[in-house]
Amino acid sequence: MTEVVSFRNVGVRYESGPEILRDLNFTLHRGSFHFLTGASGAGKSTLMRLLYLALRQTRGEINIFGRDNIRIPRDELPAIRRKIGVVFQDFRLINHLTTFENVALPLRVAGVEDLQIRKNVTELLEWVGLGDQINAVPSRLSGGQQQRVAIARAVIGRPALLLADEPTGNVDDRIAMRLLYLFEELNKLGTTVLIATHNRQLVRRFGHNQWLLEAGTLHDITHSA
Amino acid sequence: MAFRSQPSHLPLDSDSSTRFLPSIVALMVALLTFSIVGLAALHDSVGKWSGQIEGSLSIQVPPTGMADREPEEREQALQATVDDIIEQLADMPGISRIEELSPETMSALLEPWLGPDEIVSELPIPRIIEITPETGFNFDMLERRLGEIAPEAVLDDHRIWIERIADVAFSVELALMALIVVLFGATMLSVVFATRSGLSIHRTIIELLHLIGAQDSYIAGQFARHNLRLAFFGALIGLLIALPVSGVIAWLGMRAGWPIPTLVFSPLFIGIIIAIPFVVAGVAQMTAKRTVLRVLRRML
Ligand SMILES: Nc1ncnc2c1ncn2[C@@H]1O[C@H](COP(=O)(O)OP(=O)(O)OP(=O)(O)O)[C@@H](O)[C@H]1O
Numbered sequence: 001m002t003e004v005v006s007f008r009n010v011g012v013r014y015e016s017g018p019e020i021l022r023d024l025n026f027t028l029h030r031g032s033f034h035f036l037t038g039a040s041g042a043g044k045s046t047l048m049r050l051l052y053l054a055l056r057q058t059r060g061e062i063n064i065f066g067r068d069n070i071r072i073p074r075d076e077l078p079a080i081r082r083k084i085g086v087v088f089q090d091f092r093l094i095n096h097l098t099t100f101e102n103v104a105l106p107l108r109v110a111g112v113e114d115l116q117i118r119k120n121v122t123e124l125l126e127w128v129g130l131g132d133q134i135n136a137v138p139s140r141l142s143g144g145q146q147q148r149v150a151i152a153r154a155v156i157g158r159p160a161l162l163l164a165d166e167p168t169g170n171v172d173d174r175i176a177m178r179l180l181y182l183f184e185e186l187n188k189l190g191t192t193v194l195i196a197t198h199n200r201q202l203v204r205r206f207g208h209n210q211w212l213l214e215a216g217t218l219h220d221i222t223h224s225a
Numbered sequence: 226m227a228f229r230s231q232p233s234h235l236p237l238d239s240d241s242s243t244r245f246l247p248s249i250v251a252l253m254v255a256l257l258t259f260s261i262v263g264l265a266a267l268h269d270s271v272g273k274w275s276g277q278i279e280g281s282l283s284i285q286v287p288p289t290g291m292a293d294r295e296p297e298e299r300e301q302a303l304q305a306t307v308d309d310i311i312e313q314l315a316d317m318p319g320i321s322r323i324e325e326l327s328p329e330t331m332s333a334l335l336e337p338w339l340g341p342d343e344i345v346s347e348l349p350i351p352r353i354i355e356i357t358p359e360t361g362f363n364f365d366m367l368e369r370r371l372g373e374i375a376p377e378a379v380l381d382d383h384r385i386w387i388e389r390i391a392d393v394a395f396s397v398e399l400a401l402m403a404l405i406v407v408l409f410g411a412t413m414l415s416v417v418f419a420t421r422s423g424l425s426i427h428r429t430i431i432e433l434l435h436l437i438g439a440q441d442s443y444i445a446g447q448f449a450r451h452n453l454r455l456a457f458f459g460a461l462i463g464l465l466i467a468l469p470v471s472g473v474i475a476w477l478g479m480r481a482g483w484p485i486p487t488l489v490f491s492p493l494f495i496g497i498i499i500a501i502p503f504v505v506a507g508v509a510q511m512t513a514k515r516t517v518l519r520v521l522r523r524m525l
């Protein structure tokens with residue numbers, strides 16, 4: 001199996017604060033599916049930030065898509081970021097864009113044709129149950145609906161790596177299941193998936209690999225849970 | 226993508242910076258336009274006045290205290306004074322020519338008021354001596370010498386008055402030019418600051434676009450376009466306010482007998498006025514581009 005991401009002795013601190021993550025050693029293989037759990041403040045979002053290249057480690061080595069993350073030239077970053085879909089914990093939808101335009105953004109940025117965008121976005125929005133909210137702006141949507149827009153935006157470009165930070169925090173179990181099925185569909189098509197969540201019940205129900213962040217380090221608890 | 230060079234994907238129009246930038250640009254452009262129109266008008270007038278200065282200077286010799294004399298006798302006495310003045314002033318430095326205004330010219334000048342005929346010689350009319358000054362001319366000295374020769378003669382100081390006004394006007398013109406430079410600088414600066422503050426509102430969007438894989442040039446391009454439109458719109462509003470107001474002022478001036486400055490119709494002036502919105506919009510566009518690129522460089 002090909003390595004999508006590998007961490008070696010990675011440590012992170014924010015400015016001069018304490019080390020939030022330390023001695024991280026793990027590999028994400030192509031087509032794998034992992035849940036990342038851990039108490040609030042354990043560093044799940046921080047680990048995600050490292051993975052979507054918004055933060056650099058203070059020590060250790062991170063290899064992503066075969067590249068050493070700190071050696072990637074600035075102008076090559078966009079191409080790599082387009083292979084990564086991110087569901088941010090705080091959604092980060094653009095307030096004055098409609099549902100459609102928010103979801104279409106990654107495709108627009110990548111220069112995809114209008115016709116193609118229209119077709120793909122409409123289809124996906126139907127799938128996540130937002131077919132009737134296509135022209136609504138985020139402030140008119142419920143928390144759960146906003147979360148689904150954020151998820152749709154993360155998956156619209158069929159990323160090779162999908163990072164979802166607490167993607168089911170605001171939806172009921174039925175929709176949470178539906179969204180996880182969507183992630184599984186993508187995973188079957190080859191996308192590597194990493195989902196940070198508090199929802200242990202959901203994790204147990206899907207039975208994928210489970211990592212636990214505790215005291216700054218990562219523990220594989222897939223079989224001990 | 227093929228049929229539209231770079232479509233706008235971010236309708237950035239619906240936020241507060243959209244109101245801030247155009248209004249500040251409109252205000253600055255209006256002030257700038259007023260100053261330019263004012264400068265054009267003043268420059269024109271100064272030019273006209275300076276043209277008048279080129280002309281000659283005159284001395285009036287009035288028939289003071291000769292009202293009860295015979296016309297013959299009066300004219301002889303006047304003529305003697307005139308000859309005396311011309312003789313004594315002729316060798317003064319700074320005077321290239323000095324001569325009496327001929328009776329023909331006098332009667333031609335007075336005809337509209339007094340009618341034709343030889344009536345001029347019958348009336349106690351002052352004689353006029355014309356002086357053409359050259360470099361080295363000294364008004365004060367001339368005035369003093371004239372006082373010694375013929376105290377009743379009056380030196381027409383019209384020219385001096387115009388010269389002083391023209392001096393003041395020229396200083397005002399220089400000050401206006403400086404003001405225009407300052408206003409232009411202030412316009413550019415306010416565009417820069419309005420753009421910066423607008424971008425800080427959009428910082429999260431910039432960050433997001435960056436994280437979903439947009440090229441720096443793409444992000445900068447989107448904001449540059451947005452700014453270009455806002456600033457152009459603002460500058461047009463500014464012009465639309467300034468031009469009619471200038472027109473009204475010109476009309477009021479015309480009713481008060483001021484001439485419309487011809488410079489206003491010169492291609493240079495019209496060109497400058499038309500260029501304002503484009504220059505301002507161009508600066509706004511460049512500022513947005515540079516500011517966004519700088520913000521982006523600080524991001525990973
Ligand atoms: N930008 C930052 N600057 C300084 N410290 C930060 C920053 N972001 C996070 N931290 C700190 O890092 C630690 C881990 O935060 P992080 O957001 O990664 O936790 P988390 O596991 O995602 O928590 P939650 O489950 O509540 O989302 C926290 O103690 C937090 O205070």
Ligand SMILES: [Mg+2]
Pocket residue numbers: 044045046089165
């Ligand atoms: Mg978090």
